[in-house]
Amino acid sequence: MWLASIMFPWQFLTFLLALSADMCKAKECADFVDLELAHAIIGTTLKIRLLLFTRDTIHCGSFLSHVNFSADPHFNLSRPTTFVIHGYRPTGSPPVWAHQITELLLARKDMNVILVDWNHGAANVNYFKAVENTHQAGENLTGFLKLMKEHGASLSDIHMIGVSLGAHISGFVGANFNGAIGRITALDPAGPQFTGTPPEDRLDPTDAQFVDALHTDIDAFGYRGALGHIDFYANGGTDQPGCPKTIFSGTAYFKCDHQRSVYLYCESLNLTCTSRAFPCSSFKDFQDGKCTSCEQFGDAGCPVLGYDIDKWKHVLLKLGQSKNYFVTNEKAPFCMVNYKLDVVVWNEEDHWGYITVKLHGNGTDAVAKIDHRATQFKKFTETKLFAQFDTDLQAVTKMSLMFSTGNVFKPKYKLRVLRIRLTHLERYDRPLCRYDLVLEESKEVSFAPLPCQESNF
Structure with a gap:
């Protein structure tokens, strides 16, 4: 190494350390900020980070600039883009399902997947403050989508998947574009502070060209009413099989039903099995066998929960809002x-x-x-x-x-x-x-x- 011959040993060592640091920095993989309960107790101020994943960077995503798209050669605006937005994080920990849903989405289609990390803002023991932050988060993402549009992206190719509070953030973004974005998927959209509010203060069917919602915890953290063109209610939308029944099970008692929506959606992505649902006025009528016909959907048959529901889009847009029910197993594979x-x-x-x-x-x-x-x-x-x-x-x-x-x-x-x-x-x-x-x-x-x-x- 000719460089070593013209440098003192300590200079050469410093050079190697600097070079190593630069290499490590260049290879830094994007990941969620990992906060602690102490942060949530003190309270966090909203800060949004965008984590980009593509088929080329599926195992090592990058932090996407809010203003300079050219800084990341992997961000191709000619591809469809799916945003995944998490919900309330009372302990500050990252969502455990984030990378799973990312890999499954990329396995289905060549797209940009952007994980929206708003853990700073969602991590707060004061739920009302986190709800307040959803409006600001929606404005932030609206600005980003406007820039995407200016650079040639099609709003019809935008799919937003929002979990809990993330569902309403998606709705705020969609409303800012007068429902022009392609699709919003709401996974157990949050109920507290949104139930009983007017459409402009929550997700509603006019926020995108197509809105589908899955309900798994309507008696606690989820929204009870219909919010989309089609709303799926797993096991009636309340107690999910396999979830703890008593508080002695710890935190799983509080989050299992709510989080089940994500795992049901992930199962729809990996195609291990499909959960067909039946249009019905109530879960009781569904259980009593009064709703076994899907003639209204024509040759398409009963709608399938999850990613592929857009195959029923044109029929559903004609029918108006549709409530559909299905039941699941206690664990994966969930479909029955x-x-x-x-x-x-x-x-x-x-x-x-x-x-x-x-x-x-x-x-x-x-x-x-x-x-x-x-x-x-x-x-x-x-x-x-x-x-x-x-x-x-x-x-x-x-x-x-x-x-x-x-x-x-x-x-x-x-x-x-x-x-x-x-x-x-x-x-x-x-x-x-x-x-x-x-x-x-x-x-x-x-x-x-x-x-x-x-x-x-």
Whole structure:
């Protein structure tokens, strides 16, 4: 090394250290600011950082300048751009799902993904101050999008994914552009301080060309009413399966339901399975099997939660606001499989009870417990039940049924089944039937189902 021969040893060492520092600085990967609870207690002032990720920089994003786009050669305005905006951060920690959703988005499409880090401003034990900061955050992002537009970006190619408070920030930005941005996705949009407010003070369907919302915690941190062209309610939008039921579970008790919206959306991105939802006036009617038809959506069928819902965009824009319900498993894969179960009995007296259905095929079992309420079984009257199975079986070779009443001290009943019919609601499989069964209470009966004889089913 010729440079070493003309420098003193200490000068050469200083040069190497400076060079090393410059190299490390050049390779610095963008990441969320990691604050502590102490910051939230003191209170933080709004500061927004933009973290850019592309397919070329998926594992090492860069900090994007608010004013100088040319400083980052990876920011290509001819590509679509998706903004991901987190919500309230009461402890100051970064969102644990940020990099997961980034990688999944980039796997689906060649785009710019910009993680909006407003942890400074969202981290505050005073929730009302964080809510106040959402308006300023919206103005900041509005200025950035204006600059993007001036440099040739199309507002129609902008997709904003907002979580909790981030959903309303997205709405404020969209309103500033008179709804010209392409799409806003709201993941359990925040309810406190937004419920009961006029549309200009929260997200609403006019804020983008298309607005879709997912609700998972409407009885606590989420917004109860409809906010988009289509609103999905997972498990009715309240208690999510697998989430803690008591405060003794720690912080997970408070955030699990709210955060489940992000994980359900991530599952829609990786295509491991799809959650189809059904338009209905209430979750009760949905559970009672009163909303198993999706004729209003035409050949597209029932809408699918998540990233691909824009395939239903044109139909939804004609229909107006649509509330849709679905149920999930306790953990990933969350999606369940929907069947309609029709039962006709010939007992002289009415019986009330619950049905558990098991499907068997190729060494795999699928279970559906229809137990949200006791069902009335009346002689020669078709009882329609909605059955959601935890696994999708492509071929059913055996079926099991169990009738129960939950009455421990009363005599055991027998449900005399004239006919059962099981219809897959997502495939065009021929319905499966069985005739003339006797179900003794709390005893499982197994049989091979048969293709239904009725020509009109």
